[in-house]
Amino acid sequence: MRTETDSLGPLNIPQTAYYGIHTQRALHNFHIAAQVTHPELIRAFLEIKQAAAQTNATSGNLDRSVAKHIVRATKQLLTQPITPDYFPISDIQGGAGTSTNMNVNEVIANVALEQTGRARGDYSYINPNDHVNMGQSTNDTYPSAGKIALLRLLAPLLSELQALIDALGNKADEFSATYKMGRTQLQDAVPMTLGNSFHAWLKPLRRDTVRISTARDGLYLLNMGGSAIGSGINVSYHYQVHIVPNLAGITGLPLQQAHDLFDATQNLDSFVALSGTLKTLAMSLSKIANDLRLLSSGPRSGLSEINLPAQQAGSSIMPGKINPVIPEVVNQVAFEMFGFDTTITAAAEAGQLELNAFEPIVFRSLFAGIEHLTAAMHTLRVNAIDGITSNKARLAQDIDLSASFATAMAPIIGYQEAAKIAKESLRTGKSLRQIAEKKNFFTPDQLTRIFRVEDIVINARTPEHGLVLHAPKS
Secondary structure (H helix, E strand, O other), rough: EEEEEEEEEEEEEOOOOOHHHHHHHHHHHHHHHEEOOOOHHHHHHHHHHHHHOOOOOOOOOOOOOOOHHHHHHHHHHHOOOOOOOOOEEEOOOOOOOHHHHHHHHHHHHHHHHHHOOOOOOOOOOOHHHHOOOOOOOOOOHHHHHHHHHHHHHHHHHHHHHHHHHHHHHHHHOOOOEEEEEEEEEEEEEEEEEEEHHHHHHHHHHHHHHHHHHHHHHHEEEEEEOOOOOOOOOOOHHHHHHHHHHHHHHOOOOOOOOOOOHHHHHHOOOHHHHHHHHHHHHHHHHHHHHHHHHHHHOOOOOOOOOOEEOOOOOOOOOOOOOOOOOHHHHHHHHHHHHHHHHHHHHHHHHHOOEEEEEEEEHHHHHHHHHHHHHHHHHHHHHHHOOOHEEEOHHHHHHHHHHHHHHHHHHHHHOOHHHHHHHHHHHHOOOOHHHHHHHHHOOOOOHHHHHHHHHHHHHHEEEOOOOOEEOOOOOO
16 A cells, blocks of 8 residues: 545555545545446546646646656557546546546556656656646536547447438338338328338438537537636646647547636536437437337237347247337437436536536436447347338238228218218228229229329439429329
């Protein structure tokens, strides 16, 4: 063990630990979640510390040799796995993220000390607060690291979202001439194509892409240089001007400094906006999952219009049963995101005066939501959408026996007479065509047009999967 001291007094630290006393106290205080701080948040923190050391060195406030060791330590840490051995703190913590900031400061300092041949904990040469944290506060580094981490996590989400849109578009093409019954309020309505269903599913996902991309733009604005509350206390003018451009160069992201650092330090509306778009995406995915479960229900006693790929045995007691496990997991991820959005909204609202202390739970919720939605879209596409087939015989049977063609009869014989034919069909089990032919209400040409499915179905598309109406054939 080695002994370190802070304003609360001395504390024993494992000699092998690269972290220090602040981290040790956090380990004692925050036995909350088994999950530690997200690796992308730590990665962003390391880049911030690197940029800060370089900027402080060029301003003349930090000894260049000390800065060089700090930079070298951050680069070493960035090339190796980010593990709980170095960064062990729960991602749910009090203190507005101070424990994570100090954890990073301590690890960098001790790695740098070791590189110079000094003992861990010998902070007289490289100090976690005075040197690694120079010109900074948790209150500008933690939200900035969180935004950088979010930007990186959103890239695969948007990529997977586009892949899912493309997969739905492919199925829309495949089923563009596969006719089925449309339903409103779970009751037979009028014929459509199965391709129409896939079109209707992909359109909100396209809008989700735009919404998420728009919300993402707010993440490029950082409050770095604002220090504790946005006033820039203990920050040199050179540092305040150059820290964000230097950080942008290190991260490769088009980062900008927020115009009002007070505003950017205390308000979390950009995270709430992003969360709202993720909740909307979750809702869109859950709606698709609901429809897939309904359309594949059966196979004998349900709708059974489509076949989902069989992925797992569905029961420990019922042989041969196959459940819609992929849509079910998508539903559950969506439910989780709805809860995350509530948590994020409450945390943002609960901020007081010049700082919001609840960013740890905001980031935990956003990170998990993004990663789970990304994974859910991947499994939905690969293990469900790509392998869907249609039950053409069942679809044709449903159309043939449907009373929906009464809608096409109404303009010719009136709503009431058409309703009588529909009710007789449902009562007797005979098709509308059989009954209509006996009524002598229609000419042969009229009957042909009424029961020509393709004439009453939206079945033409633009190359961008937009829909247009075919004029009825005369």
